[in-house]
Amino acid sequence: MPQIINGRNIANEIQDDLRADISEWLKTNKRNPSLVAVLVGDDPASIKYVEKKMEAAKYVGIDSKIEKLPDTISESELISKINHLNEDVSVDGILVQLPVPEHISERNVCNAVNPIKDVDGFHFSNAGKLCLNMDTFVPCTVLAVIELLKRTGVETFAKNIVVCGRSKHIGLPLSILLHSDARNQLPGLEATVTMCHRNTPPEQLRVFTKLADIVISATGVVHLIKEDMVKQGACVVDIGMTRTKTQEGKVKLVGDVDFENVKNVAEYITPVPGGVGPVTVAMLMKNTFKAAKIHLS
Ligand SMILES: NC(=O)c1ccc[n+]([C@@H]2O[C@H](COP(=O)([O-])OP(=O)(O)OC[C@H]3O[C@@H](n4cnc5c(N)ncnc54)[C@H](O)[C@@H]3O)[C@@H](O)[C@H]2O)c1
Structure with missing residues (x-):
């Protein structure tokens, strides 16, 4: 049975800790x-x-x-x-x-x-600092994926990770931190990273994902990652969120991963919704507290 990574629970834990930290901080801040x-x-x-x-x-x-x-x-x-x-x-x-x-x-x-109010980490100077492993505001979705891996105890050191998607606010910064050295201001996760994108031929994509210990997808392509593309025992993190409509006309969020089938082979897997999304929001709160500490110190 795979472990389904519960992003809502993890987000609640982060937010409970943060609520306590902010309450403590308010004792000495106006x-x-x-x-x-x-x-x-x-x-x-x-x-x-x-x-x-x-x-x-x-x-x-x-x-x-x-x-x-x-x-x-x-x-x-x-x-x-x-x-x-x-x-x-x-x-x-x-x-x-x-x-x-x-x-x-x-x-x-x-x-x-x-840049010192840029809690999304999208300003070019914050993106540049991230490339150089300097302390900065890291995009919240990137922080969320790293937090999910750490809290679930998924090893990244010397592992093979495939990142699908190369956007400047998700795929690219995530790939940088995943492969970076852990001994920096902004600690990296020490993995070997392969980045795939819209021009990666599907048969090549499959070769890369099949080798990966961790597959992370951020493309917005519904069910891009299928069961036969994932190695037995891998960890699969689905960042994709596509809004679709059910037959009854209700809005439904669908991920990049064919969850129902991929869970047969994965050891760890995030659902959509309830995986990366809630943790992204929690990390935005952490970035905002970080900004407040900089401004009010
Ligand atoms: N979970 C969250 O918190 C969160 C936050 C932001 C965005 N998202 C979702 O993440 C997804 C990606 O967002 P984005 O802003 O990076 O999108 P984007 O459109 O900027 O980038 C999509 C990327 O996917 C790549 N891609 C497209 N087709 C591909 C294919 N067949 N194979 C491999 N790569 C392919 C493209 O090259 C591109 O780099 C979207 O579904 C978005 O809704 C989720």
Whole structure:
């Protein structure tokens, strides 16, 4: 029987510890840590994700606010809003919920957030520090995967890991930390990493995943990872979250991994939903507390 990694339980443990830490910290600090989520437009998925983040913030003792903006906003207006938040001393963490509308450059927006308030870790200077294993804000999904592996006791030292997906905020930074040296400011996990992407031929992908001790997928391709692509006893981490509709018209989140079949061969596996997602939110809370400690120290 595989061990199904329960992301909700792990997220609750992290948030309970953080709530206690923030409560302790408030004995010597005048205000709670604070987080602002910038939400552009009315995308239902984005609204839901931001609401989940706000709920978690409330639970752990982080003051939080949604800055809701119309999808007609121009890039310069959005950047000017971000600049106001950068200058606001009562704000510790800023996140811009992605995606932003097509007429706005995601990169320009990520680069507009003050790097010391960049709790998503998307600013180029934080991405650069990560590449050099310097202490920085690491993207929350990357932290979530590492936390899930550590808390589940999955060994990474000298193991083979395949990462499917090379995006600048998930696949790439995750691959960097997975293969890095553990003896740095930002500790790496010492694995041998193979990165696959949309141009990796399917038969090649299968060769790589079949060799892997750990398969991590972040593509948004529903059921990309099938049972015959996974080695017996491997650990499979599914970051993918695709919103689909059931026959009754209900929204259903589906992962990159064909969970029902892959669980026959995997020793550890994360479900979707209830795997990486909740831990990602918990790590955002940790990053916000880290930002508050920097600002209020
Ligand atoms: N669980 C979480 O907390 C969390 C957080 C953010 C995003 N996500 C989900 O993670 C997934 C990836 O998000 P993203 O923002 O990195 O997406 P993206 O679109 O930026 O990147 C997708 C990546 O998948 C690769 N890819 C596409 N088809 C592939 C294939 N057939 N084989 C191998 N690689 C392939 C692409 O080359 C690309 O690098 C999405 O489903 C997203 O919803 C989950």
